[in-house]
Amino acid sequence: MPPDAGRAAEKVARQSYGKLIAFLAARSRDVPAAEDALSEALASALRVWPERGIPGNPEAWLLVAARRNLMQAARHRTVEANAQTTISVAFEEAEERMNAAGNAVFPDERLKLLFACTHPAIDSSVHTALMLQTVLGIEAKTIARSFVVSPEAMSQRLVRAKVKIRDAGIPFAVPPRPALPGRLAAVLSAIYAAYGLGWDGLDGEEERHSLAGEAIWLGRALLAVLPDEPEAIGLLSLMLHCEARRSARRDDSGRYVPLDEQDTTAWNAIMIAEADALLRKASSFDRFGPFQCQAAIQSVHAARRLSGTTDWQALTTLYAALVMMKPTLGAHVSQAAVIGRALSATAGLERLDKLDPRDIASYQPYWAVRAFLLTQAGDDTAAAGAYMTAIGLSDSPAVRDFLGGRLKDARQAISS
Template sequence: MSPDAARAAEKVARQSYGKLVAFLAARSRDVPAAEDALSEALTTALRVWPERGIPGNPEAWLLVAARRNLNHMARRRHTEANGADTIAMAFDEAEQRMNAAGNTPFPDERIKLLFACTHPAIDAAIHTPLMLQTVLGIDARTIALAFVVSPTTMSQRLVRAKTKIRDTGIPFQVPDTSQLSARLATVLSAIYAAYGLGWDGLDGEDDSRLALTEEAIWLGRALLATLPQEPEVFGLLSLMLYCEARRNARRTTEGDYVPLDEQDATRWNAIMIAEADRLLHEAGNFDRFGTFQCQAAVQSVHAQRRRSGRTDWQALETLYRALMLIKPTLGCRVSQAAVIARSEGIEAGLAALEAIDSKDVASYQPYWAVRAHLLAQKGDVAAASEAYMTAIGLSESAAVRRFLSDRQAALTARL
């Protein structure tokens, strides 16, 4: 197999998977069939492209091939004649438009698919995993790890949810005002979860996960264009841009992890920060404050260090108190404790950590990393070293493990 052909197929699969599945599913009303048809098209591409050459528009080639696969599947399943004809007509029309327009992009239906995945007929617990897989192409094993269930269980739940979309005729559309609020919150959470998975993949061990950050930001922009009157959409996009602005400073040139308060702020992307500032300001004009706006406000305080050279820890403590009232997650509590340690002192920060139920943090890596750092600052070498060991064991990132190991080694060298 030609390595160029393999790379081209891999690239288009990574960059266009969700867009292709959404386009196919929005017309066939069958997510599993759309995924199977696209998978078969990718397999065909890997066989055909090395022989015939990479097509000028690989994305369109895959869409046409997948469309034909869907029609064949419909015939094999003896779909009712009218239904099969409707599917065929929809794809014939789409193919004609693409051929006539040359390289003009085909309609992007991912926002509609996101909302289809949050329909009330589908179990709310599977909404976010379903969006992560169907729209962003994240495999069930990775999703299962994030949601602390077995891959088999997650796969079964995802299959049931996709079947329900097909069998109950769930519409592919943005819901009306009466249903928008609750479903939008889930869509926002899924997009941010995807961004987080890409953010965690910065070590470069999985290039496909790195593309998730760009995909999540694109979805944030598309959602804002669709719902320009929703302040939380502004907040989410602002939050992701603040974080993305720091990408180049998160690692040294050797690939070593650099914690936020030690990053060289001059390496942060000033243009991206300015856009995030503007979006957050526009969100405030609606006078409807929410979780993502509050999280973005936290990141805006950190971003100020690029201009002022300092971090306003008391402002951060105030924002975390507000965030705890809106959405008191475990991550929020741990981050709040770290901020309290900076604004009120080490003992106050440790007390905030101690107030968290030990059962909740037993396997939560950020808790142990913060605890180790604070205990080391306090001078409790033995307890800090033990906390470092736990944090290292729980970390999936090789760069973070090296960073924590170096901190632990420097600490124990004092003995």
């Protein structure tokens, strides 16, 4: 197979998976069937494209092929005549639209699929995982690793959720405004989880950057539909603040650089300006929420680009607000790290000591922060042990190398 054909198929699969699934599933009302049909279409592309050449619009080719696969599968099942007719009409309309537009302009309906994945009829514990797989095409094993469950257990949960969407007739639609408050939080969390995976949860810089970009696109699309939702504005601001620092997270040799050591001239000033403008807009609604608070935290860090210093007291205040609104383990650990810088390492360690040992046993950021604070407190022996635990829990080679350097420093301090 010519390598270009394989790469083209992989690129379309990565960039257009959710868009294609959303378009197919919104009409068939069957996510598993849409996924099967698209998988078959991708397999066909790998067989056909090397022989006939890559089509001018690979995404259009895949949509038409998947549509036909879906229709064939429907014919082989026992389907009520009315349902069969509805599916046929919907996909005939879709193919006519495809054929009429040489550039395959068809609606991007991922937001509809996103709200279907976070419907209250589906167990809330699987909302984010379901969105990650169906809307963004993340493999179940990668999702399972992020949620600290077995791939088998995660696959079973995802299958049950998709069947629920089909059998319960869950609508593929952005819900009416009265129903939004209860639904929006799950959607925002799912988008941010996707960005988190794109930030540092996948292997390969291209894959990470692509997934982060998709999450930001979803954030922008959501904001276009809900321009007056301050938490949706806050989420986009948060993601842009983080994305603005992407190129500074590694040095020229690919080594990890922590936030307070990054070269601020490498930060994206235009992106930071947009993020801060969004944060100001969100504040005008006078409904402060956790995503706005996290964006404000990132804005304080971004201010170092102009002031040359970090306002640790401001961060202490913001983290106090964040743990009141959303007391996640990550928020508590980050709060302890900030207190360690604003007050003293001992004060930060006291905060860490209050956390449940069962929660922090396998939580890598806890051990990295603990090791740093122990070093600052002069307890190099305990710091070395914490660094070893943090290294063992990290999936990132660059982060392991960075922590390994600090472990080496701690051991040298012990022996001196």
